[in-house]
Amino acid sequence: MSLRHPIVRFVFLLTLLTIVFNAAFYLFIAESRPFESYLSWNARACAFFLRLFGEGATSSREYLSSSRFGLEIKHGCDAIQPIAFYVFAMLVSPVNVPIRKRLTPIFLGTAILLLLNLVRIITLFYSGCYFPNYFELLHIDVWQAAFIFLPLIMWIGWALAVARPPSEDPNAAP
Secondary structure, eight states: OOOTTTHHHHHHHHHHHHHHHHIIIIIIISSSSHHHHHHHHHHHHHHHHHTTOOOOOETTEEEEESSSSSEEOOTTSSHHHHHHHHHHHHHOSSSSGGGTTTTTHHHHHHHHHHHHHHHHHHHHHHHHHHOOGGGGIIIIIIIIIHHHHHHHHHHHHHHHHHHHHHGGOOOOOO
């Protein structure tokens, strides 16, 4: 099979983009000031929501804390790499859809992953407060797996939806 085959080209481009992005991420982004600001924004946003829920949470840089528990938001718990994978999969997908029609699902999927990342941080915070024995399980096994598979599932769902012939649309009029 050659790069002319759509699936081979998709896998090749997705792999190449992911490798290049990860190299750039670890060489330039992960220790940069803008990225530190992004992590700090995550901590502030989570502290805001936790205060809405009645928790006396505060943030300082990328630290989120209360009188009962504290955590540091580090790279890997930022949703950047899952978002990059999702965006790359959407852009190089072999589905016959113009790029401009991919932009709305890209922005929507990115927003979902960013919001879900805040949910992840908040649940980890509560786990640390109420169920500290389960913190690592939730952090490593549950949430990490979710952020590995969710972008893939979102892309597959989109690809199946847009690739479905009109006659297979379950909502189509007879």
